């Protein structure tokens with residue numbers, strides 16, 4: 610049962626997914642302690658305020674957040690022993706979003722943040738339980754822990770270690786093994802996270818946005834992918850729905866895939882919609898052209914269809930890709946593909962609530 614001074618401990622609040630988990634928690638009036646990398650707590654608060662200004666146009670939105678300078682790669686998260694104990698004693702819940710999402714990190718570096726960092730957060734939850742806090746733990750993983758698997762990629766799998774595309778997938782897979790140690794922990798596995806399902810809003814123009822931009826601006830002269838390969842995108846608000854649904858129901862343990870599942874398009878279907886919205890003619894799908902998109906090339910060669918099952922029970926409803934593509938492209942154009950800040954319509958600001 611939640612106690613009066615319990616907080617939800619959140620990592621990754623300065624990142625794309627974590628900032629919108631923070632938004633939802635604040636909109637619900639939940640007390641939050643955000644662990645942010647900085648030299649000291651004042652610096653950590655400044656970083657979160659900058660994020661709030663960039664995202665919502667108002668630094669005051671995070672005024673009630675307890676902000677602690679912390680680094681998940683360090684013992685006790687880099688906190689002083691008393692601060693660590695005090696945090697654990699009030700950690701009613703932990704949401705671990707922090708990670709490196711780079712596909713090209715050396716294994717040691719990716720391991721340090723994605724595996725060791727998760728270990729440090731699991732230790733915090735374990736410590737919280739010894740201090741009488743509930744220690745609900747929600748870990749944000751990735752559907753790509755299925756690596757190069759083909760066919761139906763189940764929430765209950767992968768049973769065996771699959772072939773991985775990069776150190777990101779390998780270390781996120783290992784991190785899940787760390788989380789499994791913690792009884793009752795929940796794992797959310799998003800596919801490729803894109804803008805909001807209602808507005809297209811995103812602050813992150815990596816992964817699918819890089820080839821998408823090259824496609825609709827004509828930089829790519831063909832679709833650099835096998836026509837039938839699967840592209841599973843999930844709007845960021847659906848990931849937040851899954852995370853917060855799991856916070857609301859601590860009886861749910863194990864994996865929840867936040868994905869499009871059966872609604873995920875093929876590469877050809879996706880490209881056709883993107884071209885149509887951009888007013889350009891469709892071009893052929895040429896798998897050999899994938900080398901033109903560098904580190905993203907392995908993600909146009911996906912033959913797994915991710916099982917979408919348990920997220921439905923948390924209220925997640927995948928949206929048709931025909932609905933999503935225009936929203937994503939319109940927001941990308943308004944944001945000049947990440948070169949211009951577009952404030953997010955937010956429930957935190959009554960004038961712009963969506």
Ligand SMILES: NC(=O)c1ccc[n+]([C@@H]2O[C@H](COP(=O)([O-])OP(=O)(O)OC[C@H]3O[C@@H](n4cnc5c(N)ncnc54)[C@H](OP(=O)(O)O)[C@@H]3O)[C@@H](O)[C@H]2O)c1
Nearest residue numbers: 621623624625626646680681682706707708751799801802
């Ligand atoms: N984006 C996607 O398409 C996608 C898809 C599937 C799964 N996911 C998962 O979703 C989660 C969030 O991803 P994202 O896209 O939001 O990534 P992001 O925007 O790059 O944010 C990463 C966050 O992790 C923090 N972080 C990194 N190293 C840290 C450390 N040593 N100590 C404390 N904080 C640290 C970063 O803080 P700084 O600001 O200090 O760098 C940042 O707040 C990750 O677990 C990722 O694996 C993302």
